[in-house]
Amino acid sequence: MITEVKDPSIETHNLTVVYNKKPAIWNIDFTLPKGQIIGIMGPNGSGKSTLLKSIMGIVDPNIGYVRIFDETLDEVRDRVSYVPQRQSVDWDFPASVYDVVAMGRYARKGMFKRLNKADHEVILECLDKVNLLPYQNRQISQLSGGQQQRVFLARALTQEADVYLMDEPLVGVDASTEQSIITLLKQMKSEGKTILVVHHDLHTASDYFDWLVLLNTRLVASGPFSEVFAEDILKDTYGGQLTTLSKIASLLKEKSFPMRHK
Amino acid sequence: MTWWQEFISFFSFAEPNVEIVFWGSLLLSAVSGLVGSFTFLRKQSLIGDVIAHSVLPGICLAFLIGKEKDPAYLLIGATIAGWLSTVAVDFISSRSKIKSDTAIALVLSVFFGLGVLILTNIQHSGMANQSGLDQFIFGRASAMNPADVQVFAVVDILITLVVLLFFRAFKLLSFDPQFAQSIGFPLDLLRVILSVITVATVAMGVQAVGVVLMSALLITPAAAARFWTDRIRVMMILAVVISAASGVIGAAISYTSSGMPTGPWIVIVLSAMALLSSLVGKNKGLLQARLLRWSNDRKIAIENTLKSFFYLTDGFEDDPGPISSKTLREKSRMHRADLRRGIFFSRLKGFLKKENGGWVLSEEGEKISKETVRKHRLWELYISKFMHLKPDHVHDDAEGIEHIITPEIEAELEELLEFPETDPHDKAIPKV
Ligand SMILES: Nc1ncnc2c1ncn2[C@@H]1O[C@H](COP(=O)(O)OP(=O)(O)OP(=O)(O)O)[C@@H](O)[C@H]1O
Ligand SMILES: [Mg+2]
Numbered sequence: 001m002i003t004e005v006k007d008p009s010i011e012t013h014n015l016t017v018v019y020n021k022k023p024a025i026w027n028i029d030f031t032l033p034k035g036q037i038i039g040i041m042g043p044n045g046s047g048k049s050t051l052l053k054s055i056m057g058i059v060d061p062n063i064g065y066v067r068i069f070d071e072t073l074d075e076v077r078d079r080v081s082y083v084p085q086r087q088s089v090d091w092d093f094p095a096s097v098y099d100v101v102a103m104g105r106y107a108r109k110g111m112f113k114r115l116n117k118a119d120h121e122v123i124l125e126c127l128d129k130v131n132l133l134p135y136q137n138r139q140i141s142q143l144s145g146g147q148q149q150r151v152f153l154a155r156a157l158t159q160e161a162d163v164y165l166m167d168e169p170l171v172g173v174d175a176s177t178e179q180s181i182i183t184l185l186k187q188m189k190s191e192g193k194t195i196l197v198v199h200h201d202l203h204t205a206s207d208y209f210d211w212l213v214l215l216n217t218r219l220v221a222s223g224p225f226s227e228v229f230a231e232d233i234l235k236d237t238y239g240g241q242l243t244t245l246s247k248i249a250s251l252l253k254e255k256s257f258p259m260r261h262k
Numbered sequence: 263m264t265w266w267q268e269f270i271s272f273f274s275f276a277e278p279n280v281e282i283v284f285w286g287s288l289l290l291s292a293v294s295g296l297v298g299s300f301t302f303l304r305k306q307s308l309i310g311d312v313i314a315h316s317v318l319p320g321i322c323l324a325f326l327i328g329k330e331k332d333p334a335y336l337l338i339g340a341t342i343a344g345w346l347s348t349v350a351v352d353f354i355s356s357r358s359k360i361k362s363d364t365a366i367a368l369v370l371s372v373f374f375g376l377g378v379l380i381l382t383n384i385q386h387s388g389m390a391n392q393s394g395l396d397q398f399i400f401g402r403a404s405a406m407n408p409a410d411v412q413v414f415a416v417v418d419i420l421i422t423l424v425v426l427l428f429f430r431a432f433k434l435l436s437f438d439p440q441f442a443q444s445i446g447f448p449l450d451l452l453r454v455i456l457s458v459i460t461v462a463t464v465a466m467g468v469q470a471v472g473v474v475l476m477s478a479l480l481i482t483p484a485a486a487a488r489f490w491t492d493r494i495r496v497m498m499i500l501a502v503v504i505s506a507a508s509g510v511i512g513a514a515i516s517y518t519s520s521g522m523p524t525g526p527w528i529v530i531v532l533s534a535m536a537l538l539s540s541l542v543g544k545n546k547g548l549l550q551a552r553l554l555r556w557s558n559d560r561k562i563a564i565e566n567t568l569k570s571f572f573y574l575t576d577g578f579e580d581d582p583g584p585i586s587s588k589t590l591r592e593k594s595r596m597h598r599a600d601l602r603r604g605i606f607f608s609r610l611k612g613f614l615k616k617e618n619g620g621w622v623l624s625e626e627g628e629k630i631s632k633e634t635v636r637k638h639r640l641w642e643l644y645i646s647k648f649m650h651l652k653p654d655h656v657h658d659d660a661e662g663i664e665h666i667i668t669p670e671i672e673a674e675l676e677e678l679l680e681f682p683e684t685d686p687h688d689k690a691i692p693k694v
Contacts, residue, residue, distance in 0.1 A: 020359070056444045074446070082444035089438045093303065094494045103434055107445035111431045139492040159445070 001233060002030060003223035009034040009163055009194040010055060014064035017050050023217060024050040028064070030222040032196070032211065037189050039209035039225070040198045043238050046216045048198045049085060052165045056082045068163060078107060081161035083152050085168050091141045091148055098136040100151050101127055104158030119158075126157040129184060146173035153181065163194045170199060182208055205229065265518060272514040279404070283513050286406040289414040290470045291479060291509025291528065293421050295487075295501035297463040298480030300456060302488070302501075303436040307481045308363060309348065312370045313464045314476035316347030318377025321398055321468075322384060333410040337417070340465030341458075347373050348457050374473070401472030401525030403513040414466055421459045432456060433494060470509065471525035478529045479505065486536035489543025504539075508532040560607055562665050563596075567604030568613060568631040569638075570594035571623050577635075577692055578628060584620025632692045638664040639685035639692075640675045646686040647679065653686035 008031035015028040025047035032038055040048050053059045055066050057073050068076050081104075104126070105119045127133045130150040135143065140151065149169055156164055170178050185195055185208075199205060205212070205225075212228040214220040214237040221228045221237070275281045301310050320343025321336050328335040347369050354365040381395060397405045425432070431452050434442040443449045464476055471479050483505035487497045512528030567590075572578065574585055574593055587605070594601055605621070608614040613627030623631060641663045642656040667675070676682075684690055 053440070058440050058443050077446045080444075082441060084438065084440050088440060090305075093437045094488065094492050094497050095437065096492065099494075100437075103438070103441065106430060106434065106447075111428065111447060155441075 001221045001223055001228060002219065003227070005031045005033045007034065008032055008067075009069065010196075011067045011070075012055070012064060013066075015051070015054055015061050015066065016063040017047070017054050017059055018062045025054065025215070026218050028215075028219045030213065030219055032194070032213070032222070034194050035189060035192050036194060036210040037185055037208060038194070038196045038211040038213060039205055040196055040213045040215060041200070041202070041205065041237070042215035042220070046237075048215055049167055051215060052082065052167055052196065052198065056080070056165060058082075078159075079162040081107070081156040081159040081164045083156045083164065083166040083169055086145065086149050086152060086172065088167075091143070093140065095140055096136065097127070097132055097138050097140060097143070097151055098123065100140055101132075101136075101154045101158060104155040107159045107161075122158050122160070123154075126154040129157060130154045131180065146177040149173050150177070150181070153184070162192070163196070164188070165196045167198045168200065169197060170201070178204075202234070268518040269514055272517050280517065282406055282408055282411055283403050283517060284510060286411045286414060287403045287470050287509040287513035287524070287528070288506050289411065289418050290467050291483075292502050292506040293418045293463050294467050294479045294509075295483035295503075295505025296425055296498060297421060297459050298482075298505070299484040299487075299494075299498045299501050300432050300436055301460060301480045302484035303494075307477055308366045309351070310460070310464065310477035310480040312347050312351060312366050312373075313344040313461050314468060314473045314480075315370045315377070316373035317341075317344045317461075317465050317468055318398060318473050319343050319373055319380055320377075320465075322377055322380035322395065325384065325395060326380070333407075333413045337413060337462070337465050340468065341461050343373065344461035344464055345458065348461070377473075397472070397523070398468050399472050400474060400523035401468065401470045401528070402516075403470045403524040404517055406469060410469065417462055417466060421462060424455065424459055428452065428455060470513065471528050472523065475525040475529045478532065479509075482529070482532045482536050483508070486532070486539040486543075489536075489539040489545050492545060504535050505532070508535060558665075560603070563600045563604035564608050564611070564613065565604075565630060565634045565665055566596050567594070567601060567608055568623065568627050569634045570596070571621075571627075572631045572635045572692075577690070578632070584617045584622050586620045590621070629694055632694050634664055636692050636694060637667045637672060639689060640672065640679065640682070641667065642685050642687075643679055643682055643691075644675055656686060 011031040012028050016026050017024045028051060040051065042048055050059060054061045055068070055073075057066075066073060068080060073080065101123050102115060102119070105115055105123065109115060109119070124133065124136075127136055130153050132147065132150055132154060135147065140148065143151065149172065153166075153169060156166070169181060173181065185197070188195060189210075197208070199208070206229060209225050211223065212225045213222045214228060214233060216237050221233050272280055272284070275284065298310070301307065317340035320339035320341070322339075323343075324335045324339025327339075350369045351362065351365045354360055354368065355362040360368070384395060431442070431447055434447065435449065435452050435456070439449060442452075460480075464480070467476050467479055483501040484497065486504050487500035490500055491497050508528055508531040512531045513524050515531070516522045516524040516527045570590055570593060571585065574589065575582060590601060590605075591598065596604065605614060608627060609616070613624055613630060615622055615624060638660045641660040642653070645651050645659060646653050646656050682691060
């Protein structure tokens with residue numbers, strides 16, 4: 001069940017990424033609405049992270065392409081912000097909370113321009129939005145998982161983008177942090193921002209998302225939440241189909257079957 | 263002259279050659295601390311090793327072509343070979359199923375083997391001026407000449423400028439490359455630039471420390487500096503200072519014991535500094551962690567000892583008089599050593615007095631005793647209520663937590679629990 005929208009925020013065409021001959025995402029073809037909170041769900045290894053990375057140009061798709069606001073990524077890069085999975089960095093790095101959040105401003109300043117007073121104010125404001133202002137001088141390794149997650153969120157906020165791609169921002173945070181993050185996302189949505197969130201918990205999904213993308217290497221569904229969140233579709237994503245699909249994927253790898261390369 | 267006099271005389275630049283060795287070692291090792299900080303932060307010590315071993319064939323070929331030990335030639339030869347080795351590693355690990363550490367080992371041994379082969383040939387050919395080439399294996403700073411130092415100075419300045427210019431980009435590349443790419447930093451270009459300055463640094467450094475130990479000169483200064491600070495800039499400056507000092511001291515030691523290669527000495531000094539940093543550095547210092555543990559253990563021993571009095575006197579309702587060490591040992595459920603320590607320190611701090619061959623608590627001691635039980639029972643109540651644990655599962659947890667609850671947390675707990683009177687086992691929560 002795939003619902004198309006007019007004037008999409010993000011659209012992908014035949015997006016395919018292959019690692020070591022094994023497809024991580026395969027022929028993803030969708031259009032996503034603007035100004036909504038969009039959940040991306042699927043079992044482990046279903047390609048959620050890969051999807052975000054290929055939208056962000058961090059991995060090059062083997063086939064297919066992405067358009068954001070009907071432009072290429074390079075044309076609208078300063079309107080898109082990416083929040084990586086928390087575990088993707090080493091939190092022992094010698095940096096304070098403030099240092100990491102300030103990195104978000106590099107998106108506007110580039111590699112060489114100095115940060116000025118206005119940047120400093122944006123940084124403090126964003127720290128405040130995630131309740132980390134009192135922690136701004138703390139070394140990042142001395143934060144809890146939930147606090148580290150909020151550091152990444154604050155960094156993204158300083159980019160002042162229109163589309164946010166967040167990889168599992170709710171993993172490893174306690175219930176009250178989860179609530180405050182969701183409140184923040186809803187507030188961002190009310191300002192017209194589009195937010196993609198990779199999420200794992202089926203139970204809370206209905207409270208959070210307006211739109212749902214179900215992924216299992218292939219695109220299983222993409223549409224308004226209430227239409228997609230039906231038992232048979234979920235079963236397609238998480239249940240029986242999974243084994244067949246992953247069998248095919250392994251077979252491809254085993255037989256060195258050529259996927260179409262670009 | 264004694265060894266020590268000779269060591270000191272090195273720094274007085276009595277002989278002209280000494281001045282060259284001094285500046286040469288300083289320039290080499292300082293820049294290594296600077297550039298190596300990024301190698302350290304990116305956890306690429308293995309790559310440092312490959313580059314270091316792989317410059318050898320470059321140096322030898324440059325010598326064969328130039329027929330003499332021209333520092334600029336050698337540096338260029340070394341840089342090209344080092345660079346090729348990193349390209350080879352990337353190529354192998356991205357184009358085949360071979361994992362990157364295997365690729366690294368492969369490239370390292372092929373390049374180094376090739377280097378040793380050419381080196382042996384040169385030495386057997388009886389070519390003039392070949393002397394000093396073997397210094398590249400373990401390094402000999404004393405073989406440096408004024409032309410070397412000039413080249414080093416120029417390269418140092420260039421590399422420092424590049425690091426200053428690209429500092430932000432290199433920092434982000436080291437911390438979160440995916441994010442760097444997402445905001446449009448040219449990651450591939452940055453990696454190439456960082457690779458080039460790393461290779462150039464190694465190509466210079468092998469003259470003093472040799473290929474075998476060069477990667478230590480890259481990584482160790484930053485690793486040592488990291489113990490002292492959480493700020494990347496401070497860390498890098500410290501790394502430069504530590505590295506430069508080790509370079510000079512190592513060169514001086516090897517100078518005084520003539521014939522000794524420099525590399526091992528520099529690395530020994532460097533390792534000593536790293537060890538010292540790990541012991542006394544303010545950050546994650548082992549010694550500091552040890553001290554903290556000691557003081558925690560002491561607090562726990564004291565509080566547990568005092569707490570036993572609470573149980574033995576039924577919450578200070580009874581007055582059984584002085585309690586003997588024997589009774590304490592039998593009833594307190596503490597390890598003997600902990601109890602002995604607890605008694606010792608409690609007495610030292612005046613919480614405990616000896617009376618008629620037994621122990622009694624001072625007023626202060628009684629307060630701490632009650633306070634500890636109070637925190638214990640508050641915590642038990644808290645976790646059984648909010649984490650829905652059965653009352654018989656909460657005791658062990660509280661045994662640990664009771665010692666770290668601060669007055670603020672205690673007040674918070676009380677409020678959350680609406681000023682309770684009893685714990686989950688229906689025992690009274692003592693007031694202080
Ligand atoms: N760099 C890589 N090299 C090789 N295979 C990879 C790489 N990254 C991901 N994969 C593979 O691609 C598939 C999809 O991975 P991806 O990380 O996108 O899944 P995911 O849905 O985000 O999983 P999770 O829920 O565990 O985060 C997995 O089978 C994974 O093993
Ligand atoms: Mg993922």
